[in-house]
Amino acid sequence: MEDVKRAAAYHFCKRSGLSPDVVYGEVLSVSGRARRSYYATDGVGDAEFAALMFHDGCFLLQFMLADVQPRMVDPSLLRCFMSNLPSILRDVMLLENQIPWLVVEALIYRPPHLLGLLRDYLSGSMVPPDSAVDRSADVTSFPQSSSAIELAEIGIKLTAGRTTHLRDMGVRKGHLLGGELFLAPLVLDGLNACWLVNMVALEACWPETGIVCSYVFLLAMLVNRAEDVHELRVRRILHGDFSDQHALDFVMSLVRPLCIPDHYARIQQQLEAYKRNRWAWIAVHRFFYGNFKTIVTVLSILGVLVGIFKTPPFPKQD
Numbered sequence: 001m002e003d004v005k006r007a008a009a010y011h012f013c014k015r016s017g018l019s020p021d022v023v024y025g026e027v028l029s030v031s032g033r034a035r036r037s038y039y040a041t042d043g044v045g046d047a048e049f050a051a052l053m054f055h056d057g058c059f060l061l062q063f064m065l066a067d068v069q070p071r072m073v074d075p076s077l078l079r080c081f082m083s084n085l086p087s088i089l090r091d092v093m094l095l096e097n098q099i100p101w102l103v104v105e106a107l108i109y110r111p112p113h114l115l116g117l118l119r120d121y122l123s124g125s126m127v128p129p130d131s132a133v134d135r136s137a138d139v140t141s142f143p144q145s146s147s148a149i150e151l152a153e154i155g156i157k158l159t160a161g162r163t164t165h166l167r168d169m170g171v172r173k174g175h176l177l178g179g180e181l182f183l184a185p186l187v188l189d190g191l192n193a194c195w196l197v198n199m200v201a202l203e204a205c206w207p208e209t210g211i212v213c214s215y216v217f218l219l220a221m222l223v224n225r226a227e228d229v230h231e232l233r234v235r236r237i238l239h240g241d242f243s244d245q246h247a248l249d250f251v252m253s254l255v256r257p258l259c260i261p262d263h264y265a266r267i268q269q270q271l272e273a274y275k276r277n278r279w280a281w282i283a284v285h286r287f288f289y290g291n292f293k294t295i296v297t298v299l300s301i302l303g304v305l306v307g308i309f310k311t312p313p314f315p316k317q318d
Helices: 002-016 020-035 046-068 075-083 085-091 101-107 114-123 148-153 190-204 211-222 226-234 244-255 262-277 279-290 292-310
Strands: 156-160 169-173 179-183
Touching (some): 002 020, 002 046, 020 046, 075 085, 190 211, 190 244, 211 244, 226 244
Parallel strands (some): 156 179
């Protein structure tokens, strides 16, 4: 189980966006007080005790997360939790295994204020993206328009994400050789518009760019006309009482003063990589997609002609 605890600590730090040294430092800062909760720790050094608290605390929080948000836990770690569930539930409630709560509090993220908490809840993310993005020439400072129809021409299907968390967006493999661009559904009304404006303003104050800004940039990439907004409604991505034109104007007004967000840049790079790596497939798909009706019409005519030529002539009457 010690290996599992180390794995839990690794995934906890990875998801937090902080290095293990930083997270360990948080635990070390309270380990002196935590140590007073135990009777016999004379044979354990301060660093060793802090390491024990660090691994046990991360393990406990990852286990609790697996119960309420299993999709947010690494699959291999989740399988380990599920296969050992009865023994883990027993062990975490043994008196001698209790972790001082101040250790858990040292590991728990604290939002800066109510708006920060709202942003964390709606975006599904407490931290900026895992790593910085290499800003190549493929990514511009303003979203390049790529409507749902334009994406369909190159074999990319636009779909609604499986959750309402704004971080639920990205590019994944579709059926056959195609791809799929997905993003979380959004209700756009007066209240949510107000929240979006302020969450974008909050993220714009950070040294790192955030999930909400990336989501707004991705929306702006997909809409260039009011008709594009309607297409997002058809695909169950946009909802709410904003008119198509109002929604378009609102999204564009949000992205104009912003720098390009990291997560959006990563999605743009994935789209560009798709275009480079599947150019032959895209050419074939674009031809059939653009001429589908003509091809169906020609095949129907050919089918009729073949049927006529195969029909035997009427026998002569005596």
